[in-house]
Amino acid sequence: MLRLRRFLLIAASIAGLAVLFHLIQVHGLEPLRNQVERLGVWAPLGIVLLRGISILLPALPSTAYSLLAGALLGFQTGFIVIVIADLLFCQTAFLLARSYGREPIKRLVGNQAMAKVEGFSRHQLEGNPFLLTGLLMTGLFDFVSYAAGLGGTSWRGFSLPLLVSVLLSDAPIVALGAGIFSGGKLLLGAALLGVFALALIAGVVKQRARRQAESAS
Helix, strand or coil, X not given: CHHHHHHHHHHHHHHHHHHXXXXXHHHCHHHHHHHHHHHCCHHHHHHHHHHHHHHHCCCCCHHHHHHHHHHHHXXXXXXHHHHHHHHHHHHHHHHHHHXXXXXXXXXXXXXXXXXXXXXXXXXXXXXCHHHHHHHHCCCCHHHHHHHHHHCCCCHHHHHHHHHHHHHHHHHHHHHHHHHHHHCCHHHHHHHHHHXXXXXXXXXXXXXXXXHHHHHHC
16 A cells, blocks of 8 residues: 555656646746746745655655756745755655664665665765765765665764755756756856766766775675
């Protein structure tokens, strides 16, 4: 039953995102932004909750919500919304793993996601803030949050790398969403450079983590 609910949630989220991006492409961004403005605080709150669910259930497409926030809310508001969501729900994932351990997290995220979480937990993240920050800046930050909790990282040792990684990695993706759909060439160019830099960082960090895991085994 839990797997069925998770599958239905994932399918509904993907379908909803597909419909939203289709509406943006067909009808343009301004009508949707006008609707979002009329919703007031409920639109940002909805994106925070959707992004949060995608962090706690890592199979969901979390990056799409960053693009959506930039497209519908603009860069500044979208960035604040995604940062709040990431700080709140990555901390939640970390504390759940640290407090309850492996089995409850496995039931929550599923076997496939748990295998990735355990792979990151073997990287000795405790006492290695630079590696932890780099891994949190990759697209697998939700898995890393769980892994840090399972690996015994202290709350303080997790919080600062999380804050740094969120501020650095969220900005280019939100800006990309804002730039693509608003046609802002300068913002779009800066966003693409930021995404390229994130890809380079992710490659270096993953290579370093792989070497560290091989030397520890």
